[in-house]
Amino acid sequence: MKVKIILIAWLAIVSLTTELTAQNKPVTDTQQKTVLLINTHLTYPGWSEGKLNASFYNAAKNFFLSKNYKVLETKVENGYNADEEVEKHLQADIIILQTPVNWENTPWIYKKYVDEVFNSALKSKKFLSGDGRSEAEGFKQYGMGGKMQGKKFMISATWNAPEESFNDKKQYLFKGKSADDALFNVAANYLFTGFEVIPGYYCYDVYHNKHIKEDLENYPKYLKKVFGL
Amino acid sequence: MNSAKKVLLINTHLTYPNWSEGKLNDAFHQKAKEFFLSKGFEVLETKIEDGYNVDEEVEKHLEANIIILQTPINWFGAPWIYKKYVDEVFNSGLQDARFLSGDGRTREDLTKQYGTGGNMQGKKFMVCSTWNAPKASFNDPNQVLFEGRSTADVLIQITSNYRFCAADIVEDYNCFDIFKDGDIVGDLENYPKHLEKVFEV
Numbered sequence: 068m069k070v071k072i073i074l075i076a077w078l079a080i081v082s083l084t085t086e087l088t089a090q091n092k093p094v095t096d097t098q099q100k101t102v103l104l105i106n107t108h109l110t111y112p113g114w115s116e117g118k119l120n121a122s123f124y125n126a127a128k129n130f131f132l133s134k135n136y137k138v139l140e141t142k143v144e145n146g147y148n149a150d151e152e153v154e155k156h157l158q159a160d161i162i163i164l165q166t167p168v169n170w171e172n173t174p175w176i177y178k179k180y181v182d183e184v185f186n187s188a189l190k191s192k193k194f195l196s197g198d199g200r201s202e203a204e205g206f207k208q209y210g211m212g213g214k215m216q217g218k219k220f221m222i223s224a225t226w227n228a229p230e231e232s233f234n235d236k237k238q239y240l241f242k243g244k245s246a247d248d249a250l251f252n253v254a255a256n257y258l259f260t261g262f263e264v265i266p267g268y269y270c271y272d273v274y275h276n277k278h279i280k281e282d283l284e285n286y287p288k289y290l291k292k293v294f295g296l
Numbered sequence: 297m298n299s300a301k302k303v304l305l306i307n308t309h310l311t312y313p314n315w316s317e318g319k320l321n322d323a324f325h326q327k328a329k330e331f332f333l334s335k336g337f338e339v340l341e342t343k344i345e346d347g348y349n350v351d352e353e354v355e356k357h358l359e360a361n362i363i364i365l366q367t368p369i370n371w372f373g374a375p376w377i378y379k380k381y382v383d384e385v386f387n388s389g390l391q392d393a394r395f396l397s398g399d400g401r402t403r404e405d406l407t408k409q410y411g412t413g414g415n416m417q418g419k420k421f422m423v424c425s426t427w428n429a430p431k432a433s434f435n436d437p438n439q440v441l442f443e444g445r446s447t448a449d450v451l452i453q454i455t456s457n458y459r460f461c462a463a464d465i466v467e468d469y470n471c472f473d474i475f476k477d478g479d480i481v482g483d484l485e486n487y488p489k490h491l492e493k494v495f496e497v
């Protein structure tokens with residue numbers, strides 16, 4: 068009996084203390100935010116070694132560490148477990164894809180990653196309840212069945228294409244489309260699962276190397292601005 | 297005297313047992329094959345899932361007057377095996393300058409635009425795709441996902457490689473809402489009419 072009373076009293080004190088401590092702690096400490104950084108560069112020896120994408124990737128990593136974020140990382144080329152990637156997506160508040168543009172899109176290993184990870188999350192209904200149109204989902208529009216509201220997704224990409232080939236109707240290839248339009252297929256999966264998609268950060272015309280240094284320098288400023296940090 | 301025109305039919309369906317067996321994409325592939333045979337074309341075929349030789353694929357592209365990609369839409373693009381095919385085949389066509397001579401820009405002529413270095417002039421490329429997405433989700437600014445985009449806007453990830461190599465992109469053909477309310481029978485029936493119209497054969 069005595070032991071029980073002491074235990075209850077002790078529990079009460081502990082829970083009270085925890086509550087007080089929680090109140091005194093700054094919000095940033097109790098709720099550390101998480102970012103998932105995915106680097107999907109694919110190595111072509113002697114042609115594309117991945118240094119530029121690693122530079123942008125590390126700039127983002129250093130930025131989020133300096134903002135006290137927990138940083139989760141995936142290098143697609145080094146292998147991954149699809150179910151673990153689903154969990155990382157669930158933990159993250161922000162997800163950033165670092166990618167070179169190979170044949171107007173991400174390297175093929177990224178689409179393999181997407182097909183595997185999003186299929187897993189579709190079957191387990193962890194990312195989405197469906198495509199939004201079912202009776203259980205309230206007959207909403209196609210693409211409104213996502214469960215990832217409040218999370219943000221962004222692409223950081225390196226292009227051979229020059230900046231002037233976008234957003235100009237007189238240009239032969241993209242006919243006025245933006246770089247975000249060209250990569251819409253990547254963003255669409257995140258929109259479909261309820262993410263907010265932030266406009267991408269792009270380093271253009273990488274083989275002519277005229278402004279890579281500035282683009283790298285300006286990247287943390289861009290992250291600070293778009294994520295309000 | 298061998299003046300038969302050639303069409304390359306690429307089927308990039310990826311099998312997921314008991315979920316997606318590929319029958320629908322195969323049905324569209326066969327429709328296109330019958331159509332082109334009936335028009336006297338020589339038909340070249342590639343089933344990506346069954347494997348391929350990269351250099352042979354480059355050669356098939358060079359021989360073909362028309363190239364058609366048959367694909368299911370998985371996560372808003374072709375299955376991953378297709379991008380692997382593209383990265384391999386187009387890298388090969390880039391390295392030996394058979395698909396293109398460069399990205400079009402030169403030091404000598406600064407007016408030359410990015411994407412005008414292709415060598416596939418006169419060839420035509422088309423996508424035929426099967427979607428879970430309903431037709432109503434496209435071309436309508438009030439739709440939250442595509443925000444007014446067309447199927448061609450979503451498929452730019454695929455067509456831009458052919459445009460980059462100077463092939464003409466013809467209007468895509470789509471079978472929508474295949475798991476629910478789509479009109480699969482009607483879409484299959486109307487496919488040859490679409491081919492007749494866009495290729496003028």
